[in-house]
Amino acid sequence: MSLIVQKFGGSSVADAESIKRVAKRIIETRKAGHDVVVVVSAMGDTTDELADLAHQVTPMPDPREFDMLLTSGERISMALLAMAIRSQGYSAQSFTGSQAGMITDSRHGAARIVDVTPGRILDSLREGNIAIVAGFQGFSRESRDITTLGRGGSDTTAVALAAALDAAVCEIYTDVDGIFTSDPRVVPMARKIDRITSEEMLELAAAGAKVLHIRAVEYARRHGVTLHVRSSFSNAEGTLVINETAEQYAARIARESTTSEDGTVEEPIISGIATDLSEAKITVVGVPDVRGKAAAIFNVVAGAGANVDMIVQNVSAAATGLTDISFTLPKADGQKVIAALTADQPVIGFQSLQYDDQIGKLALVGAGMRTNTGVSANFFEALSIAGINIEMISTSEIRISVVTRADSLQTAAQAVHTAFGLDGDAEAVVYAGTGR
Amino acid sequence: MSLIVQKFGGSSVADAESIKRVAKRIIETRKAGHDVVVVVSAMGDTTDELADLAHQVTPMPDPREFDMLLTSGERISMALLAMAIRSQGYSAQSFTGSQAGMITDSRHGAARIVDVTPGRILDSLREGNIAIVAGFQGFSRESRDITTLGRGGSDTTAVALAAALDAAVCEIYTDVDGIFTSDPRVVPMARKIDRITSEEMLELAAAGAKVLHIRAVEYARRHGVTLHVRSSFSNAEGTLVINETAEQYAARIARESTTSEDGTVEEPIISGIATDLSEAKITVVGVPDVRGKAAAIFNVVAGAGANVDMIVQNVSAAATGLTDISFTLPKADGQKVIAALTADQPVIGFQSLQYDDQIGKLALVGAGMRTNTGVSANFFEALSIAGINIEMISTSEIRISVVTRADSLQTAAQAVHTAFGLDGDAEAVVYAGTGR
Numbered sequence: 001m002s003l004i005v006q007k008f009g010g011s012s013v014a015d016a017e018s019i020k021r022v023a024k025r026i027i028e029t030r031k032a033g034h035d036v037v038v039v040v041s042a043m044g045d046t047t048d049e050l051a052d053l054a055h056q057v058t059p060m061p062d063p064r065e066f067d068m069l070l071t072s073g074e075r076i077s078m079a080l081l082a083m084a085i086r087s088q089g090y091s092a093q094s095f096t097g098s099q100a101g102m103i104t105d106s107r108h109g110a111a112r113i114v115d116v117t118p119g120r121i122l123d124s125l126r127e128g129n130i131a132i133v134a135g136f137q138g139f140s141r142e143s144r145d146i147t148t149l150g151r152g153g154s155d156t157t158a159v160a161l162a163a164a165l166d167a168a169v170c171e172i173y174t175d176v177d178g179i180f181t182s183d184p185r186v187v188p189m190a191r192k193i194d195r196i197t198s199e200e201m202l203e204l205a206a207a208g209a210k211v212l213h214i215r216a217v218e219y220a221r222r223h224g225v226t227l228h229v230r231s232s233f234s235n236a237e238g239t240l241v242i243n244e245t246a247e248q249y250a251a252r253i254a255r256e257s258t259t260s261e262d263g264t265v266e267e268p269i270i271s272g273i274a275t276d277l278s279e280a281k282i283t284v285v286g287v288p289d290v291r292g293k294a295a296a297i298f299n300v301v302a303g304a305g306a307n308v309d310m311i312v313q314n315v316s317a318a319a320t321g322l323t324d325i326s327f328t329l330p331k332a333d334g335q336k337v338i339a340a341l342t343a344d345q346p347v348i349g350f351q352s353l354q355y356d357d358q359i360g361k362l363a364l365v366g367a368g369m370r371t372n373t374g375v376s377a378n379f380f381e382a383l384s385i386a387g388i389n390i391e392m393i394s395t396s397e398i399r400i401s402v403v404t405r406a407d408s409l410q411t412a413a414q415a416v417h418t419a420f421g422l423d424g425d426a427e428a429v430v431y432a433g434t435g436r
Numbered sequence: 437m438s439l440i441v442q443k444f445g446g447s448s449v450a451d452a453e454s455i456k457r458v459a460k461r462i463i464e465t466r467k468a469g470h471d472v473v474v475v476v477s478a479m480g481d482t483t484d485e486l487a488d489l490a491h492q493v494t495p496m497p498d499p500r501e502f503d504m505l506l507t508s509g510e511r512i513s514m515a516l517l518a519m520a521i522r523s524q525g526y527s528a529q530s531f532t533g534s535q536a537g538m539i540t541d542s543r544h545g546a547a548r549i550v551d552v553t554p555g556r557i558l559d560s561l562r563e564g565n566i567a568i569v570a571g572f573q574g575f576s577r578e579s580r581d582i583t584t585l586g587r588g589g590s591d592t593t594a595v596a597l598a599a600a601l602d603a604a605v606c607e608i609y610t611d612v613d614g615i616f617t618s619d620p621r622v623v624p625m626a627r628k629i630d631r632i633t634s635e636e637m638l639e640l641a642a643a644g645a646k647v648l649h650i651r652a653v654e655y656a657r658r659h660g661v662t663l664h665v666r667s668s669f670s671n672a673e674g675t676l677v678i679n680e681t682a683e684q685y686a687a688r689i690a691r692e693s694t695t696s697e698d699g700t701v702e703e704p705i706i707s708g709i710a711t712d713l714s715e716a717k718i719t720v721v722g723v724p725d726v727r728g729k730a731a732a733i734f735n736v737v738a739g740a741g742a743n744v745d746m747i748v749q750n751v752s753a754a755a756t757g758l759t760d761i762s763f764t765l766p767k768a769d770g771q772k773v774i775a776a777l778t779a780d781q782p783v784i785g786f787q788s789l790q791y792d793d794q795i796g797k798l799a800l801v802g803a804g805m806r807t808n809t810g811v812s813a814n815f816f817e818a819l820s821i822a823g824i825n826i827e828m829i830s831t832s833e834i835r836i837s838v839v840t841r842a843d844s845l846q847t848a849a850q851a852v853h854t855a856f857g858l859d860g861d862a863e864a865v866v867y868a869g870t871g872r
Contacts, residue, residue: 016492050512056452057516058523065522068530069515072508076486079505080493086501087494094504099580120580144535144556 002168003035003125007135007158011175012232013077014044023084025173025232026130030090035125037165039135039158040081042073047136063108067137067148071097074134074154082132092130095120097137097146101164102157104138104147111138111147113156113219116164133161152213159216163223170220171228172212178229178238179204179211182273184428186410187417191424193271195240197249198227200271200365203399207363208276217241249367269368269375270420275413276361277406279309280334281392283326284341286351294325296348297341304340306333310361310394310403322351326392328403331357359391360409363401364416376400382419388412438604439471439561443571443594447611448668449513450480459520461609461668462566466526471561473601475571475594476517478509483572499544503573503584507533510570510590518568528566531556533573533582537600538593540574540583547574547583549592549655552600569597588649595652599659606656607664608648614665614674615640615647618709620864622846623853627860629707631676633685634663636707636801639835643799644712653677685803705804705811706856711849712797713842715745716770717828719762720777722787730761732784733777740776742769746797746830746837758787762828764839767793795827796845799837800852812836818855824848 006026013019029036041047050069054061061069078094085092101117124131135154138147149156155172162170179201182190196204198221205214211229220227221243230238244252287293294313301308309328329337338355341348369375379400383390388411392403404412417423442462449455465472477483486505490497497505514530521528537553560567571590574583585592591608598606615637618626632640634657641650647665656663657679666674680688723729730749737744747763765773774791777784805811815836819826824847828839840848853859 016489019493053452053512053516054519057455057520060523061519062522065515065518065528065530068518069512072511072515075508075511076489076505079501079508080489082501083490083497083505084493086498087496092501094501 001033001035003037003165004029005037005039005158005162005165005167005170006173007039007154007171008041008081008173008232009154009175010041010044010046010077012173013040013081016080019043019077019080019084020088022173022232023081023088026081026085027088027090030130037121037125037131037133037161037167038081039133039154039161040074040077041135041154042070043077043080046073046076064143064145067108067146070148071134071137071146074136078132078134085130085132090130091128092132093124094132094134095124096134097157098139100131100133100161102133102138102160104140104149106140106143106145106147108145108147110150111140113138113149113160116160118161118164121161121165133157152215155213155216156219159219159223159225159227162225163219167225169226169228171230172216173230173232174211175231175233176211177231177234177236179209179241180272180428181422181424182413182417183209183275186275187273187413188427189414189417189423190428191422192428193239194237195242196271197244197367198241199244200367200398201227201241203363203365203396204272204274207274207365207399207401208278208361209272209274212241244367250371269372270364270366270422271368272365273413273417273420273422274363274365275409276363277409278331279328279359279361280331280355280357281326281328281359281403282334282337282341283324283354283356284348284350285324285354286320286322287325288349289321289323293348296344297325297350298327300340300344300348301327301329301337304333304336306330306337310392310401312392312394328359328361328392358406360404360406360412361401362404362409362412362416363399364420365399367398369398369400378419379416382415383412386411386415388415437469437471439473439601440465441473441475441594441598441601441603441606442609443475443590443607444477444517444609444668445590445611446477446480446482446513448609449476449517452516455479455513455516455520456524458609458668459517459524462517462521463524463526466566473557473561473567473569473597473603474517475569475590475597476510476513477571477590478506479513479516482509482512500579500581503544503582506584507570507573507582510572514568514570518566521566521568526566527564528568529560530568530570531560532570533593534575536567536569536597538569538574538596540576540585542576542579542581542583544581544583546586547576549574549585549596552596554597554600557597557601569593588651591649591652592655595655595659595661595663598661599655603661605662605664607666608652609666609668610647611667611669612647613667613670613672615645615677615708616864617707617858617860618849618853619645619711622711623709623849624863625850625853625859626864627858628864629675630673631678632707633680633803634677635680636803636834637663637677639799639801639832640708640710643710643801643835643837644714644797645708645710648677680803686807705808706800706802706858707804708801709849709853709856709858710799710801711845712799713845714767715764715795715797716767716791716793717762717764717795717839718770718773718777719760719790719792720784720786721760721790722756722758723761724785725757725759729784732780733761733786734763736776736780736784737763737765737773740769740772742766742773746828746839748828748830764795764797764828794842796840796842796848797837798840798845798848798852799835800856801835803834805834805836814855815852818851819848822847822851824851
């Protein structure tokens with residue numbers, strides 16, 4: 001008997017019928033003899049609806065009150081879920097973030113967890129209950145106020161509780177079967193990954209894969225929590241996100257390679273390919289090639305509150321002493337950055353700005369890259385054969401990212417997917433709902 | 437500068453526009469130099485909608501979880517109200533029942549207030565905030581769980597806070613102009629009462645007047661809180677519910693009568709007339725007239741969870757040694773009491789049951805009855821002239837109640853209203869919405 005944390009997102013508890021179905025699922029785990037702690041998001045679009053209501057009252061809701069408002073969403077879903085479990089004959093109790101001991105700093109809307117004191121959860125488990133905990137929310141000791149962790153915060157709540165309770169596994173239920181080698185809507189032959197290291201998962205999430213929230217993966221890695229991403233619609237195994245260091249990974253591959261009878265059992269070099277159409281590219285044209293100009297530009301960008309992703313600086317033309325600097329950023333941040341840079345043009349002294357929102361980003365991620373040479377050569381060859389023009393390149397130890405035209409992103413992803421032997425035997429099933 | 441507690445019901449905060457309007461109203465009080473604590477109910481029909489959701493999940497929601505669910509309603513309205521006030525340039529903070537120190541016992545759905553520790557409210561006022569408090573909810577120290585006070589609980593929250601904070605007045609905002617001498621939908625010439633004693637208010641509320649919750653009036657009387665029932669749609673003075681003992685009342689009347697120049701300033705003998713069509717009458721026919729039979733009957737009724745109102749026992753017929761016992765009770769409880777009595781018929785030994793849901797109840801209430809003779813004579817004469825048949829009578833020191841046929845209740849009420857000089861100069865305005 002072990003302790004399992006299960007997290008259900010808003011689409012899993014969107015209405016009374018879904019809540020009853022999730023209750024059954026939770027009870028199955030309890031019946032198997034486990035202690036169960038459930039983290040639940042607000043029902044369906046409740047959080048968005050509450051935010052809309054706030055914006056009807058005022059365009060700039062007070063952050064403390066906005067958090068107070070939004071946290072009512074999980075209060076509703078968790079109480080209904082506890083009722084549903086009880087009505088099926090199992091004891092359950094719901095707890096707010098505050099009651100569950102999710103202690104955060106006092107940054108409303110983006111609070112960080114500073115401590116987890118799950119005394120009441122442990123008491124409740126000891127009394128034989130299934131404990132239902134509100135995701136996304138916490139409590140600041142300093143201000144004595146209710147806080148929220150920001151978007152995707154329920155995943156983080158689940159992981160933090162799993163760490164504090166020393167859970168065997170933290171199961172993240174979603175409406176897909178797990179993590180895929182690529183987005184099945186982009187690469188139909190994508191297949192489910194059985195296991196992936198948290199390091200790779202982080203790179204995939206950072207590169208645009210949406211199934212897991214990057215902050216939750218970071219928290220899981222730091223605290224050694226094993227994640228299991230699986231479907232709330234089937235009992236199939238999903239994807240295990242395991243915590244292996246580079247050394248552990250290399251050692252395991254070596255061990256598995258030598259112990260396998262036919263020598264073919266080997267971890268894939270590449271885990272997956274992430275695609276992202278949500279970014280735009282800004283090119284600052286004619287920047288004087290003197291020290292401090294790049295810093296000046298990115299100070300302005302940061303001041304506008306935008307997160308820059310990839311950056312490329314051209315070699316400066318000797319004749320003019322001018323260079324171009326390109327960077328990508330979320331499309332949503334595009335106009336405010338253009339405005340901020342334009343305002344500071346006299347100080348920075350560049351010639352003009354180009355804005356391009358027709359780009360696509362493709363990232364190849366795999367811990368196996370570390371020990372395998374030739375990955376980048378194969379990658380660029382595959383793109384070349386497919387006729388893809390590469391506009392920007394950026395790499396990490398286990399990732400290669402490129403920017404292409406938006407309309408060639410799918411062709412690029414399929415070509416690379418095939419070249420690295422990731423194609424499955426059949427087309428992946430894509431569920432209608434993909435929100436979480 | 438004094439401290440004022442203001443309570444706004446669900447219909448006053450039904451949507452974003454209403455919330456902004458209520459915010460303006462609160463700010464006016466703050467501008468006048470007062471400290472303001474606001475108690476707010478859930479928006480519009482939110483509580484009913486949440487209850488419906490629970491019943492979609494299970495026919496018998498767990499009481500603890502049901503309270504957890506319902507309390508999200510005030511969390512939404514109070515946060516929006518605080519935002520609205522802030523967006524109009526005044527500082528405000530919202531507090532849950534728990535944060536506001538509303539300590540209750542742990543009877544979910546019907547919790548009683550055992551202590552009020554409004555330390556955070558005082559801190560917030562000291563910092564210059566308007567404090568917004570969730571009505572209807574509390575916190576049990578014993579179980580560490582969230583509780584609710586039951587229907588009408590927000591009035592009680594407001595009065596309890598007013599008592600704990602030693603507020604100058606507790607203003608109950610509603611969609612009518614105050615307490616009327618009778619329900620204007622029944623008696624069009626009803627007029628607003630300027631002031632009424634809490635004792636009379638209790639009798640009116642017990643007799644079916646719906647504007648104030650009886651429990652809140654009781655709490656106000658016990659703790660010496662002055663209530664001001666007024667409209668959230670106008671700035672007119674409403675009805676003051678004052679705490680006078682019989683002695684204080686008599687002394688004031690004597691004083692005012694002697695000090696008035698023309699001798700006509702005198703408190704009215706009668707404050708108001710309550711009408712009620714929500715009750716039914718059960719007659720237990722042929723009860724053996726021996727000791728303990730009435731007790732046996734009302735034990736069965738209480739066991740079925742019904743609240744009996746009026747009781748009449750006929751004089752037993754000497755020949756048979758049998759008597760009839762009639763009592764009134766809420767129509768909603770009628771069928772279960774009939775079932776319970778039928779089940780125990782062999783033990784009690786009565787002959788049959790009659791159920792009559794076509795009755796009306798009329799109550800005449802006035803502290804002035806104590807010192808004025810002839811009130812009941814005038815009352816019965818007015819009814820007689822109007823041709824009303826009286827089926828049951830019950831009295832207290834400041835109330836006379838009668839049961840009539842339902843279809844003659846309005847005629848009866850108008851006749852009595854006129855006979856006691858309560859008619860106003862014009863028809864009362866009846867607002868479309870009457871829910872609170």
